[in-house]
Amino acid sequence: MRLLLSLMSLFIIQVSATDISTCKSCHPVIYNEFQNSIHKKSTIKEDKVHNAIWQKHPAKPKGNYKCAKCHTPESKEANAKQGITCISCHTITSIEKHPKANKNIYEKKDKTLYSAQKGMEDKKVVYEEKSSWFGLVKETVGSPYHDIDYSNENFYTGKMCMGCHSHKQNGKGFDVCRTNVVGSQNKEVNCISCHMPKVNGSATTIRESKQHAFHGFAGVHTAPTMLSKHILIDYKKVASGFEITIENQAPHNLLTHPLRVVELKTTLKRDGKSEELKSHKFVKTIGTNNKPSMPWLATEVVKDTMIKASEKRVVSFEKELKSGDKIEVTLGYYIVNPKVAPKLGLENEKKLSSFTPLKNAYFTVK
Numbered sequence: 001m002r003l004l005l006s007l008m009s010l011f012i013i014q015v016s017a018t019d020i021s022t023c024k025s026c027h028p029v030i031y032n033e034f035q036n037s038i039h040k041k042s043t044i045k046e047d048k049v050h051n052a053i054w055q056k057h058p059a060k061p062k063g064n065y066k067c068a069k070c071h072t073p074e075s076k077e078a079n080a081k082q083g084i085t086c087i088s089c090h091t092i093t094s095i096e097k098h099p100k101a102n103k104n105i106y107e108k109k110d111k112t113l114y115s116a117q118k119g120m121e122d123k124k125v126v127y128e129e130k131s132s133w134f135g136l137v138k139e140t141v142g143s144p145y146h147d148i149d150y151s152n153e154n155f156y157t158g159k160m161c162m163g164c165h166s167h168k169q170n171g172k173g174f175d176v177c178r179t180n181v182v183g184s185q186n187k188e189v190n191c192i193s194c195h196m197p198k199v200n201g202s203a204t205t206i207r208e209s210k211q212h213a214f215h216g217f218a219g220v221h222t223a224p225t226m227l228s229k230h231i232l233i234d235y236k237k238v239a240s241g242f243e244i245t246i247e248n249q250a251p252h253n254l255l256t257h258p259l260r261v262v263e264l265k266t267t268l269k270r271d272g273k274s275e276e277l278k279s280h281k282f283v284k285t286i287g288t289n290n291k292p293s294m295p296w297l298a299t300e301v302v303k304d305t306m307i308k309a310s311e312k313r314v315v316s317f318e319k320e321l322k323s324g325d326k327i328e329v330t331l332g333y334y335i336v337n338p339k340v341a342p343k344l345g346l347e348n349e350k351k352l353s354s355f356t357p358l359k360n361a362y363f364t365v366k
């Protein structure tokens with residue numbers, strides 16, 4: 001008992017420092033996934049794209065790191081060591097709506113964390129040790145380190161993501177980005193169900209569970225193929241050639257950040273030869289006076305061919321097909337638009353400025 005108490009006081013000392021390594025001891029699987037996520041790497045130091053934009057930002061010379069609100073919520077400094085932490089999410093009580101950007105309202109009570117668990121929707125769990133068989137068998141309830149409040153609805157609908165992910169306006173009152181969610185904020189399908197799907201491995205070392213919510217946050221940087229099942233690709237032969245249909249089942253634009261480019265690559269295989277057909281690109285470019293610009297100067301959408309929420313986009317190919325032809329389709333993306341990469345000094349960052357495949361499909365012409 002004395003050992004347990006001293007262990008607990010050790011934990012208590014570490015609590016206030018919101019150091020995520022504390023969580024590692026009891027949530028190692030989740031902690032390790034999180035290490036590779038862009039949420040963890042959302043800082044100037046670790047995200048090269050974020051850094052490149054910040055270096056050019058007019059607020060930089062004034063040292064006014066406004067990005068902190070979402071990129072490094074635990075610190076206001078541009079040289080913050082930690083990006084988004086476990087605490088930045090698990091202590092969100094509610095979201096306050098504002099025109100410029102929403103705001104996360106955080107729990108002030110120390111060591112009260114919010115989470116979601118089926119069947120626990122109205123429960124708050126405080127740590128308890130129960131013994132039966134005259135103390136021979138011990139069972140624990142909850143966490144010895146923190147209380148858990150399962151009653152926050154925002155953790156069941158994905159609304160807790162929307163303090164940072166809803167929208168952001170620049171100084172000119174123009175939406176630099178807006179996730180514009182269409183539906184899918186219910187308990188069955190939401191940001192969490194798609195981006196944090198259940199994967200194998202225990203959520204804690206103290207109480208074994210078969211699965212846990214993926215904390216690598218599937219997206220363009222990490223584990224994109226975990227999301228490919230939400231994109232359907234189909235093929236149809238028509239009089240003038242054929243059509244490829246891309247169905248985006250996400251409740252938001254297929255990609256949301258204005259630096260991204262989506263590309264559809266199509267290859268025709270006939271008689272042992274391959275012919276690359278016209279590639280199609282999809283973007284949403286912001287700028288001013290009909291020209292692309294840096295986000296803080298933008299006043300309008302210059303071009304928008306991005307595949308929208310729940311849209312079925314039909315792409316036509318004027319190419320006569322023969323029986324036995326094979327069509328190979330790859331849908332993928334560039335994290336940084338290759339046209340913009342040199343302006344940001346990112347042209348040699350292969351992972352960022354080259355094509356990443358997201359979904360393949362193969363069709364044989366009857």
Ligand code: HEC
Pocket residue numbers: 011020022023024025026027086087090113114115116117125141142143144145146148203204206207
């Ligand atoms: C001493 C061990 C310990 C430490 C340290 C610890 N936790 Fe936990 N945590 C647990 C246990 C045990 C549970 C499971 C409780 C249950 O299943 O009833 C849990 C549950 C949780 C849950 C809710 C899981 C659910 O059921 O949905 C969250 C969220 C969580 N912890 C986050 C954290 C974060 C963030 C940290 C670091 C700040 C942390 N924990 C540190 C032991 C710990």
Ligand code: HEC
Pocket residue numbers: 038047049050051053054057065066067068069070071101102163164165167168177255256257259335
């Ligand atoms: C309101 C919250 C919020 C604020 C404030 C904010 N961002 Fe972001 N930022 C996000 C979110 C959310 C994403 C991921 C969105 C996406 O991928 O569509 C993101 C992504 C980015 C990306 C893309 C990074 C990549 O990995 O490709 C860049 C660049 C960026 N932000 C720059 C900035 C800069 C510079 C600032 C401050 C001047 C800033 N952001 C302020 C929420 C914010």
Ligand code: HEC
Pocket residue numbers: 158161165179181184189190191192194195218219220223224225227228230231249250251252254255256257260358
């Ligand atoms: C039906 C599944 C689904 C739901 C629900 C969903 N998404 Fe997505 N999301 C996707 C897919 C598919 C992609 C594109 C593939 C990729 O990013 O690798 C994506 C991409 C993203 C990206 C990366 C965009 C970029 O340009 O970098 C962000 C950020 C994102 N989603 C946030 C959210 C948020 C926030 C919610 C809740 C409002 C949400 N998603 C709901 C499927 C979903």
Ligand code: HEC
Pocket residue numbers: 020023024027030031034039084085086087088089090115116117155156192196203204209211212213215
């Ligand atoms: C971007 C927000 C976010 C961050 C950052 C985050 N979590 Fe979570 N976490 C969630 C959400 C949302 C859930 C609920 C998932 C669900 O509905 O199954 C969750 C669930 C959990 C659970 C319960 C998992 C399960 O499936 O039973 C634990 C434990 C947990 N988180 C610990 C952590 C730890 C430890 C960290 C830091 C290493 C962390 N979280 C970082 C959003 C976050």
Ligand code: HEC
Pocket residue numbers: 038039041042043047050069070071073084088089158160161162163164165191192195196217218219220221222
């Ligand atoms: C505290 C603010 C914050 C919260 C809360 C938050 N995010 Fe993010 N998220 C960001 C920022 C900032 C980025 C971009 C980081 C970067 O690229 O530097 C991001 C990036 C992402 C990405 C892109 C991943 C990739 O590989 O490109 C996805 C997906 C995502 N978030 C999903 C979620 C989901 C789902 C939730 C809710 C469970 C959530 N986020 C909650 C701030 C937040």
